Amino acid sequence: MTDPTPGTPGQTVGPFFGLSLPYAGGPELVPPGSAGAIRLHGQVLDGVGEPVPDALLELWQAGPDGAVVREPGSLNRDGWTFTGWGRAATDNAGHWSFSTLRPGPGRPGAAPFFALTVFARGLLDRLRTRIYLPESESSLAADPLLSALPAERRATLVATAEPDGYVFDVVLQGDRETVFLESRP
Amino acid sequence: MPENAPPDTQESISAEIASIAAAHEKAGPGPLLDYPPYRSSILRHPTFAPVQVDPEEVELAGPVFGARDVDPTDADLTAQHPGEPVGERMVVTGRITDGAGRPVAGQLVEVWQANAAGRYAHGRDRHPAPLDPNFTGTGRSLTDADGWYRFVTIKPGPYPWRNHLNAWRPAHIHFSLFGRDFTERVVTQMYFPGDPLLPLDPIFQSIPDTAGQQRLLATYDHGVTRPEWSTGYRWDIVLTGPRRTWTQS
Ligand SMILES: [Fe+3]
Numbered sequence: 001m002t003d004p005t006p007g008t009p010g011q012t013v014g015p016f017f018g019l020s021l022p023y024a025g026g027p028e029l030v031p032p033g034s035a036g037a038i039r040l041h042g043q044v045l046d047g048v049g050e051p052v053p054d055a056l057l058e059l060w061q062a063g064p065d066g067a068v069v070r071e072p073g074s075l076n077r078d079g080w081t082f083t084g085w086g087r088a089a090t091d092n093a094g095h096w097s098f099s100t101l102r103p104g105p106g107r108p109g110a111a112p113f114f115a116l117t118v119f120a121r122g123l124l125d126r127l128r129t130r131i132y133l134p135e136s137e138s139s140l141a142a143d144p145l146l147s148a149l150p151a152e153r154r155a156t157l158v159a160t161a162e163p164d165g166y167v168f169d170v171v172l173q174g175d176r177e178t179v180f181l182e183s184r185p
Numbered sequence: 186m187p188e189n190a191p192p193d194t195q196e197s198i199s200a201e202i203a204s205i206a207a208a209h210e211k212a213g214p215g216p217l218l219d220y221p222p223y224r225s226s227i228l229r230h231p232t233f234a235p236v237q238v239d240p241e242e243v244e245l246a247g248p249v250f251g252a253r254d255v256d257p258t259d260a261d262l263t264a265q266h267p268g269e270p271v272g273e274r275m276v277v278t279g280r281i282t283d284g285a286g287r288p289v290a291g292q293l294v295e296v297w298q299a300n301a302a303g304r305y306a307h308g309r310d311r312h313p314a315p316l317d318p319n320f321t322g323t324g325r326s327l328t329d330a331d332g333w334y335r336f337v338t339i340k341p342g343p344y345p346w347r348n349h350l351n352a353w354r355p356a357h358i359h360f361s362l363f364g365r366d367f368t369e370r371v372v373t374q375m376y377f378p379g380d381p382l383l384p385l386d387p388i389f390q391s392i393p394d395t396a397g398q399q400r401l402l403a404t405y406d407h408g409v410t411r412p413e414w415s416t417g418y419r420w421d422i423v424l425t426g427p428r429r430t431w432t433q434s
Contacts, residue, residue, distance in 0.1 A: 005284050006214045007425030009397045011374040011388060012223075014359060016305040020297035020323035021361060047228035060367050062243045072251030075293075075325075085248035106242045115244050117370050122225030124216040124391045126372055128235075145238045153233075172229045182235035183244075183368045 010125035015054050017119075018089065022056070025077040027088035029059070029100040036064065038165035040114065040131070041097035044090050046122075047173030051094020055120035057170070059086045059098050066104030066112070102133065111139040111146070113157075118170055118180075127180045131168045132158045145181075153179050193349035195385060198222050202390045209393035214400075222387035224348050240368055247367045250293040250327060260326040262296075262338040263319075270320035272301025272339030274415040277358065277375070277403065281332045283365060284425035288332025295361035296336055297323045303342030303356075312344050337415065343382055355382035355389060364424035375420050378402050 013021075030037045040059070044052040061084050063069050069084030077083075088096040103112045114131040132140060140146055146154050156178045159166035171178050201222045209217065218230040263270055277296075281289040299305050299322060302314040306321050322341070326334045341356050357374040364370065376383060383389050383398075392398050400423070409417035 005282070005286060005423050005425070006396070006400070007284060008362075008371060008373060008400050008422045009215045009392050010371050011216065011359075011391075011401070012226075013361075013372045014374075014388075015309055016299075016307045017297060017359065018309070019305070019307050019321065020295060020359070047232075050228070052229065058370070060243065060248060068243050068246045070246070070249050072249045073253045074248055075250065075254035083248060103243075110241070113241075115367055117367070119372055120229060122223070122227075122229035124218050124220055124223065124226055124230070124388070126370060127231065128368065128370075145236070149236070173232055177231055177233055179233070180231050180235045181238045183240050184237045 012121060012124050013056060013119040013126075015121045017056060022087065022089040023075060027086055027096070027098045028077065029084070029086045029098060030082060031079055032099040036101050037099050038102055039097060039162070040100055040159070040166050040168065041095065042168040042170065043094045044096065044118070044120065044170045045094060045172065049174070051090070052120050052122075052172065053090055053092045053094055055090040055094070055096070055118060055123075055170075057088050057090070057096050057119075058117040059088070059100065060084060060115040060117070061100065061103040062106060062112070064101050064104050066106050066110075105139065109139055109142065111136060111143040116170070118172075120172070123172070127172075128182070129170070129178055129180050130157055131166070133166065134158050134161050149179060193224075195349065195351060198349045198352070198387060199385060202387060206390070206393050214392070214394050214397035216391040217393060220387065220391040223391055226391075240366070244367045247363055247365065247370070250363070251291070255293065255325045255327050260324055260334075260336050262298075262322060262324045262336060264337070265321055266319040268319040270300065270317050270339050272317075272320075272342075274337070275340055276335065276337055276409050276411060276415055276417040277420060278333065278335040278409050278417070279403075279420040279422060281328050281334060281362065281422045281424065283369070284423060288328070288330070289364055289424060290328055290330045290332055292328050292363045292365075293361075294326045294328060294334045295324070296338070296358050298338065298341040298358045299344055301339050301342050303344035305344075314342070314344070340377070340416075343380075348387060353382050353385070355380040355386050360422070362422060362424060369424040371422075371424060374401060375403050376401050377418070378404060
């Protein structure tokens with residue numbers, strides 16, 4: 001531990017965040033059906049494959065040009081400003097969905113991804129992961145994170161293309177457990 | 186647990202807490218994710234260690250919030266209804282910094298909590314304590330240029346939950362915090378000093394490090410009270426992101 005001050009520990013989001021954290025427009029980084037809009041969706045599943053109906057996901061991403069977005073207004077969307085950030089709670093079937101734009105590569109040749117944070121009742125601290133786009137096999141093969149993972153674990157980080165976007169399941173535990181990330185100190 | 190098994194007692198949960206604490210004396214400052222005394226964690230904790238990664242540029246930034254996102258009145262949880270809520274009115278304030286002590290300025294802080302009787306204004310809360318028509322228990326604030334946040338609220342009550350027989354959560358306020366970058370995002374809970382329920386609570390005790398536990402306790406601060414109107418608590422927050430430790434049992 002090199003930090004002079006240790007951080008404040010996390011605690012579970014619990015079951016009662018529903019009145020406070022989700023908000024109208026949270027999952028809609030762009031209006032559904034607008035130019036360039038894609039649907040990014042999936043389920044959150046527990047260690048026996050049951051849906052998690054009380055999870056909360058936060059999406060953070062670059063714009064289609066790959067640039068980091070520095071725009072306020074996520075909590076009060078005007079329908080025109082892309083803020084790069086959104087929040088979606090799971091429904092009774094453990095399903096979540098965002099309407100957003102495809103992120104571009106952060107640098108030439110890099111594999112584009114969505115950054116995702118996962119909260120849930122029963123999860124004592126937040127989890128971080130990435131959702132990679134499946135299209136560019138060469139950039140995926142060159143990605144420093146993906147290329148260091150065994151094939152079956154690597155597959156948990158790559159979304160599946162659909163006609164209107166992508167599907168990606170967050171598996172909290174078990175054989176298909178999603179790879180969760182921690183920043184290298 | 187089989188449907189007809191007798192529910193766990195506080196004594197058996199406390200014994201589990203004690204044995205895990207003994208085995209994790211040198212654990213990191215964060216909560217254990219695999220912490221069976223918190224029964225809901227059993228099927229929801231990852232079994233693989235987190236994979237270490239060098240953050241990309243986008244992960245070294247985070248969402249920007251501003252005046253468009255938060256109304257200044259959102260920080261007063263006692264002023265959201267025509268009448269005054271029941272309970273001990275208090276100010277909760279503190280400073281948010283990064284691990285190097287630099288203020289986290291202009292960032293979003295969200296809070297939610299039970300009312301003075303220990304009841305959430307949430308449809309899933311079945312605890313038969315009274316709802317308060319003058320208290321919803323949710324607030325937002327932006328930190329100022331020096332990293333300070335400030336809420337006016339009432340002291341939440343403890344409440345029972347179904348982790349085990351006669352399980353009670355210590356009084357707490359849920360906090361959602363954004364740091365300078367995406368990796369510093371934290372959701373946590375603020376507790377009150379001297380709460381007799383803290384040693385019994387599997388969620389608080391999921392942090393095996395007692396110094397880590399202390400960092401979730403507010404301090405009574407007479408200097409932040411409003412005279413003859415409210416008590417006051419101070420709770421400072423440090424967002425370190427990448428240095429967070431994630432020890433598996
Ligand atoms: Fe709570």
